[in-house]
Amino acid sequence: MTSIASITGQVTVLTGSYTPDTGGEGVGLTTLSLTPGDADAVGLRVTDTVAASGASYLAAHPTLPVAYTTHESTAGAVSAFGLREGAAPVPLGAPLTGGANPCHLTVHPSGDYLLTANYGTDTLPGTVAVHRLNGDGRLVDLTDVVEHKGSGPVVGRQEGTHAHQVLVDPAGRYILATDLGADTVFTYELDVTTGTLKPVAASQLRPGSGPRHLAFAPTGDLVLSADELSSTVTCHRYDAETGTLHELSRVPATAVADIPNQPGGIVTSDCGRYVWVTNRGADTVAAFRLTATDLEPLGEVPSGGNWPRGLASVPGGLVVANQHSGTVAVLGVSGDGSLGEAGVVVEVASVVCALVI
Incomplete structure (x- = not known):
């Protein structure tokens, strides 16, 4: 069985948590140090914590030592933090609003704009917001907000739109936004002069699938979706x-039967041959081999806690954010993409996301 001895290279991991004002028990931002070693010496420890309300997703600037977080609430906001080696993240200005319940964000490859997916509410639609960044990565102003339209067949989850992720395609040409409520991936072009989004296309996925997150294969010709409502990949x-x-093919996200399950995070390997997905309900991380048109299940292992949501890749392994147990776990990854069970687990209350910095 693969062990965490496969972990190579020391890394710093930044995690985000729900806070008491957003229904959780966490502080907000927590930095962890992951140190490689043999199976008994791999270490994971908390180094710093920083208050940040409802820090439900994190993204890094492509060239600057800056990270961004959502503040997930009905009022909704995003903010920037400066990163310094060996020091706690430092707030860079006040948070800026842009939509209700922001749940995902990414920085445009130009480094000039932050893109945010706002889940919305039962009465407010899902949207994508654009914020301008200045030369040191600080948020300047809100340049655009586009509203999604649509619905799906799942009662209680799809009466309206719910944007859940926004990312840039590998070529840097298009912005893709998944919408769990509309079973749609909306495609935009970003005008890098004005910071406005132009609608380009809308890909309708299977009704009731509830696309949550996408992950591209490195070649850019394949993209995998973690389908929250149908529990498929x-x-x-x-x-x-x-x-x-x-669509080319789809498979169940978990082999665990008779348990309601919602896929959460999805990551592809650097080599493009493997895909890993967290399963909230089954409480596992599942591995798949990616072929030219299909996914082959490689098995799944316990996530090291309950309700695994966020997933991040580190050299030789994966970091898993287990929301309900308040634990961050490290899983080893073998050369054939299969996973070892959690060898290191630390407590981080209400943790939901992880970013390698």
């Missing part, structure tokens, strides 16, 4: 000319 062909997705 779908392989799509990505048309880089039109920015559209076309």
Whole structure:
């Protein structure tokens, strides 16, 4: 069985947590130090904590030592933090609003804009917001907000739109936004002069699938979706000319039967041959081998806690954020993509996401 001895290279991991004002028990931001070693010497320890309300997702600037977090609440906001080696993250200005319940964000490859997916509420639609960044990575102003339209068949979850992720395709040409409520991936172009989004396409996925997050294969021709409502993982062909997705195949996200399950985080390997997905309900991380058109299950292991949500790749392993147990676990990854059970677990209350910095 793969062990955490496969972990190579010391890394710093930044995690985000729900806080008491957002229904959790966490502080907000927590930095962890992961140190490699043999199976008994791999270490994971908390180094710093910083208050940040409802820090439900994190993203890094492509060139600057700056990270960004959502503040997930009905009022909704995003903010920037400066990163210094060996020191706690430092707030860079006040948070800026942009939509209700922001749940995912990413920095445009230009480094000039922050893109945020706002889940919305039962009465407020899902949206994508754009904030301008200045030369040191600080948030300057809100340049655009686009509203999604649509719905799906799942009662209680799909009466309206719920944007859940926003990311840039590997070519840097299109912005893709998943919408769990509309079973749709919306495609945009960003005007890097004005900071405004132009709608380009809308890829309709299977009704009731509830696409949560996407992960591209390194080649850019395939994109995988973690489908929250149907508990599946779908392989799509990505048309880089039109920015559209076309389903090739799909598989169950977990082999655990008779347990309601919601896939959460999804990560592809650097080599492009493997995909890993967290399963909230089954409380596992599942591994898959990716072929030219299909996904082959490679098994799954316990996540090291309850309700695994966030997932991040580190050299030789994966870091898992287990929300309900308040634990961060490290899993080893073998050369064939299979996983070892959690060898290191530390407590971080209400943790939901992880970012390697």
